[in-house]
Amino acid sequence: MSRLAGSLVAAGVTKSYGAEVVLADVSLVVPPRARIGLVGPNGAGKSTLLRLLAGLEEPDAGRIRRTSPSLAVGYLAQERNDAESARSGGQETRDALAAVLRSEFDVLLLDEPTNDLDFAGLAWLERSLAAHPGSLVVVSHDRAFLDRTVTRIVELDEWMRGTTEYTGGWSEFEAERERRRDRHYRRWESSVAERRRIEEQQRRMAEWERRGYGQGRKKKKSKDVKRTFGAKLRQVETVEKPYEPWELQLSLAPAARSGETVVRLEDAVVERGSFRLGPLDLAVGWGDRVAIAGPNGSGKTTLLEALLGRRALASGTRWLGPGVVPGELEQDRAAVTGPQTLLDVFRDFEEGxxxxxxxxxxxxxxxxxxxxxxxxxxxxxxxxxxxxxxRGVNCLVLDEPTNHLDVEAIEELERALAVYDGTVILVTHDRRFLEAFAPSHTIEL
Ligand SMILES: Nc1ncnc2c1ncn2[C@@H]1O[C@H](COP(=O)(O)OP(=O)(O)OP(=O)(O)O)[C@@H](O)[C@H]1O
Ligand SMILES: [Mg+2]
Incomplete structure (x- = not known):
């Protein structure tokens, strides 16, 4: 950490990918000791802005500047799991974070650092950041983490492709955003009403003239009427219609129910390199809501793979019940990663x-x-x-589903799971999400 740390500055930065404008004229100043949370819906451009600040990509217009040439900038990328998956998601994250924290950077740019961390890891991260003397820009959808870590929120919006700044943590941001939206809505409503009133007056006046009332007086030409009312209308403040955020509506309806027993492991041992899990006995029944808990590296994902039959057992038996249609959201979202397009991924369905x-x-x-x-x-x-x-699956297997999802999507998933009557097997480190899920069974590893 250099003694004369300066600021990291984005000045009027614009960035597009192909025809899609991701950031439009975005400015941000990161002074020494700043604690900034960068938030916004999925795809708003948070990671893009962080990569620009880190100097990993060039803006199309505008500039990224360091006010002191010796300013050292550290960066943690959003996706940290190597494809070999030699270590667990949480272990990868912890190692990567430890490396970036050790290096005494003046500015830390962290992209969703809490994803995959267990409770101890999260507490360690919060302590380390609190003690860090440099400045911090952190992208996160973790409401509690933001409340404890940042003092300023920068929101990226997908509509204007720009930023709005707020003082405080997540809770203050949410309350203030609500107030601003409210005020904006009321101003827009009253400007619309005022416009209508003037237009109605103009219409009545024109009608009055047309019918020849007011004869004997000097007749107003329709051109004059237009001019007078045009000026009146121009005086009314133009308020843009408030942008109504798009809302996810998620419904998870199982196609058909399965038998009473969904999956059973007996005396099961799973191995992964030198890691060994088991022997385990467990049974999941129809409609169970199972949470698998345990610290990073304890084998949660490995157990899911064994339950799904994706990983062969070293010993013991696995039995899958009749009529079970499992559907998996993998921790690395492997089903939707690669050169194929989304339409390729959905090729079993009609394109429309x-x-x-x-x-x-x-x-x-x-x-x-x-x-x-x-x-x-x-x-x-x-x-x-x-x-x-x-797919209308009747046994959902969700590995850290809240990772990467924005807050609106997380809350919608909570609602969808609350009314889902199929079987769910869940791994999550998101405390609020776990509470909302209300497991019927918990497996501790
Ligand atoms: N290499 C690329 N080519 C085309 N489009 C891209 C590329 N990289 C990103 N995008 C698009 O740019 C937009 C912004 O991406 P970015 O990763 O910055 O979003 P984000 O706010 O970090 O989203 P998330 O919350 O999912 O992490 C997205 O719509 C994304 O699909
Ligand atoms: Mg991102």
Whole structure:
């Protein structure tokens, strides 16, 4: 950490990918010791802005500047799991964070650092950041973490492609955003009403003239009427219609129920390199809501793979019940990552059906034809959820589903799961999400 730390500045930055403008004239100053939370819906451009600040990509217009040439900037990318998956998601994150924290950077740019961390890891991260003398820009959808970590919120919006700043943590931001939206709505309503009133007056006046009332007086020419009212209308403040955020409506209806026993493991041992899990005995029944809990590296994902039959048992038996249609959202969203497009991923469905469904998950006409690897992680998570709803699965297997999802999507998933009557097996480190899920069974590893 240099003693004369300066500021990191984005000045009027614009960035597009192909025809899509992701950031339009965005400015941000990160002074020494700043604690900034960067928030916004999936695909709004949070990671893009962080990559620009880190100097990993160049803006199309505008500039990224360091006020002191020695300013050292550290960066943690959103996706940290290597494809070999030699370590668990949480272990990867912890190692990457430890490396970036150790290096005494003046500015830390962290993209969703809490994803995959267990409770101890999260507490460690919060302590480390509080003690960090440099400044911090952190992207996160974790409401409690933001409340404890940041003092300023920068919101990116997908409509204007710009930023709005707020003082405080997540809770203050949410309350203030609500107040601003309210005020904006009221101003817009009254400007619309005022316009209507003037137009109605003008219409009546024109009608009055047409019928020849007021004869004997000097007749007003219709041109004059237009001019007078035109001036009146110009005096009314033009308030743009408030943008109504798009709302995800997620419904998870199982196609048909399965038998009473969904899956059973007996004396099961699973191995993964030198890691060994078991012997385990467990049974999941129809309609159970199972939470699998345990610290990073304890084998939660490995257990899911064994339950799904994706990983062979070293010993013991696995029995899958009749009529079980499992549907999985993998921790790395592997089903929606790669060179294929979203329409390729949904090739089992009619194209129109697929497009309509994906649109409900915020994935529009431009998104469905792009390689899935170029979608943001949140967009890929939404696509993964869309696939589960399309298949009408009756046993949901969700590995850290809230990772990468924006707050609106997390809350919608909470609502959808609350009324889902199929079987759910869930791994999550999101405390609020786990509470809302209300597990009927918990497996501690
Ligand atoms: N290489 C690329 N080619 C085309 N489009 C891209 C590329 N990288 C990102 N995008 C698009 O740019 C937009 C912004 O992406 P970005 O990753 O910055 O969003 P984000 O706010 O970080 O989203 P999330 O909450 O999902 O992490 C998204 O619509 C994304 O699909
Ligand atoms: Mg991102």
């Amino acid at each position: 059906t697929a497009r309509t469904l994906l649109a409900k998950f915020g994935l529009g006409a431009d998104d469905v034809l792009r390689p899935t690897a170029s979608l943001s992680p949140g967009e890929r998570t939404r696509a993964g959820l869309a696939l589960l709803t399309a």
